[in-house]
Amino acid sequence: MLYISRKLIHGIAMSALNRSRPGRARIQAFYAPVETRETLYQVLGITETGSSYSEIKKAYKEMARKYHPDVSPPERVDEYTRRFILVHEAYETLSNPEKRASYDRDLAAGSGFGCSAGRKSRQYHQGMEEKREWKYRWEVQVDELKRRRENFNSNSNSNSRDRGRVSWGARMRNQTS
């Protein structure tokens, strides 16, 4: 098993939460749904058939070293982190013989990777697409809320609708904090 350092976990968590860069523009590609058309084998850069466990492990180590957040160029950290997570997922699936077998079956059936056979599968993908849209939207909303309330707390007059009124809730929060 590859030793996963504490720092790496922390780094991934930090990127995911997007907390560590106060000076950057707020619109960032912190989470765009991954619409890959590539199989997990392509992610690791190996062939589907005939890859033994040690080959998979070697490919994983290579990819991990390349896309590790600590060694990625600073302006592409998010993209590299996403790649890294994908690589890790690929390794998890392909290194486990059971999971790999079921994944191979899925690939052969042609589902889940763009060559959808049949209406049910297409409907499922449309539903998934819609869910991804939703997820993207609410993530933006949550960050917006955070940003708005941080400004609100520091500047009690920013609630333009009430023209300078400090709400009851704000008064209570100022008392206790």
Add this chain to the structure above:
Amino acid sequence: MAVPGVFMRVSQPTPPYFLPPKFNSGGRRQFCVKACAGTSDGEEGKMVIRKEKDGWKIDFSGEKPHTPLLDTINYPLHMKNLSTKDLEQLAAELRAEIVYAVAKTGGHLSSSLGVVELTVALHHVFNTPDDKIIWDVGHQTYGHKILTGRRSRMHTMRKTSGLAGFPKRDESIYDAFGAGHSSTSISAGLGMAVARDLLGKKNNVVSVIGDGAMTAGQAYEAMNNAGFLDTNLIVVLNDNKQVSLPTATLDGPATPVGALSSALSKLQASPKFRQLREAAKSITKQIGPQAHEVAAKVDEYARGMISASGSTLFEELGLYYIGPVDGHNIDDLVAIFEKVKAMPAPGPVLIHIVTEKGKGYPPAEAAADRMHGVVKFDPPTGKQIKTKSPTLSYTQYFAESLIKEAEADSRIVAIHAAMGGGTGLNYFQKRHPERCFDVGIAEQHAVTFAAGLACEGLKPFCTIYSSFLQRGYDQVVHDVDLQKLPVRFAMDRAGLVGADGPTHCGAFDVAYMACLPNMVVMAPSDEAELMHMVATAALIDDRPSCFRFPRGNGIGAVLPPNNKGTPLEIGKGRILMEGSRVAILGYGAIVQQCLGAAEMLKSHSISATVADARFCKPLDTDLVRRLAKEHEILITVEEGSIGGFGSHVCHFLTLNGILDGQLKLRSMVLPDRYIDHGAPEDQLEAAGLSSRHICGTVLSLMGRPMEALKLQ
């Protein structure tokens, strides 16, 4: 002898096992005991809950599946260490548990199934009981009860001395607020949030409300106030696109009631949000990373432009809108709740989640009424085991007779408040679709709406449960009775209601209707009388009128031909059994108990007169005078609170000097406390209004108390 290093925390009221454990932050691996989904010693045959590609699949075809993870959860505290995958497995197991539990006891099924993921996510993220979760209406809390230490008692759900079907503060500290009537959760939550702020506490308050409950005015009153006060409050809007109960029409859920639901569905439609954001993003890239204020403004405009029109409704009320969110994705739910919880001052936030009623149990997903309220059923097929009864329910007799009246008179219309199935008006709707109005959960509006209809000469039958009519009482007084408008109130579920409990109990309607100056108040003693009273009410065109009937099945009376009742003479009761010395005057369906008591008295060689008052207002004064004159003992019986029929009889007797003589008068009413849920017979016993009790009262009054005590 002092033990060094031991501190007694005497000021700590909370038992230590209620406090959540402190987490070791930062990387060090935690030792957690996990129950695995699969075992490796050849037990694959028993694995009936398993994860497949597009979700968890539960096999309902056999016995209840093993629930290894759920077995380790007794309180929400035990859920804190679970990973997302474990939570998903827990949700699947909880689903199976709910299905098999309700299959044995009956109750509300699909609403609980729809919020399984929400329940798991809420208890995982928030620290109940310090954090408060308030469930609106409360019939979706079966999962919540299972996770909060009541799993072992689920087989007693809705039974006498068992678990209540709704949250109850007396039952558990995890039930923050009692519910049963809808749309109260945001108000209650706001009250708890404000109290928290005044007391300087730091807990979270979460109100869970459905899209149906959102049609009530009180929800808006609460949101308006919440926006103004700006306290920290989380409102979860559970939208399952069933604005009216799925029992609303015979063919399934009604098309949504009102403008609100179209607003909600617009919210769920996802315009090309991402493309617009990508465009906005590219603009920002050109501006440069330093100009983050400009970038934020662009972001806000982009969001405002494509945020659908419905979200501005909540925004204008002052709640921050987040959503829509997939209500069956635990990952998403946990992420949002964690983030909102972590913010120091979010203010009031509304999280709009979309769920499917009955999710995860195929028979419920397929059924027209989604198996909202069920009796015992068979889990593999979902087929309900309905006991055969020789008679139909009072509700059905009412619906039949109203349909017949409407055929004869085209001015008759029916109004209900989102209870098409419960009031039987789904049958009426099928026959006369343009004369049946479902106003949503809005009793106040229903009453005044009926008043408006009556102004213009129509004959509205406002069919609302006795206890729900309490919500529109001022409208009854001010809009209907004061102006003497001929609105007819058909109050179903009057008296004790059995498994639903005190929240649905119609104990007060005689009192609050009979005290109104212009109201005609009547009550049938059986289903044939009910049909006659429907006809009577249809004829009363100069003043408002009402009649009450209970939950349950008819007694097998001979119905009028073709289900068409004949109008009764107003203010006239009838005598059912002639006797001497003792008169029992009953009002409403309790007359059947009076008849039973008279039978029991025969074996004690007492022949009692039994009379059915039929009308509380105007009272049959001749009948009462006659009973008082010809008997030594007069007992009035009603299934209502003090201040009702018995009070009116007493008042009449005192004003006419009849109590100045030798008459012994007793009024039997519901006791001055709330009767808990249970089987109807048990409730009647607990209330002291069964045949045995009436018989005992008579015997005691006749100086034979020992015989009264020995009654079975």
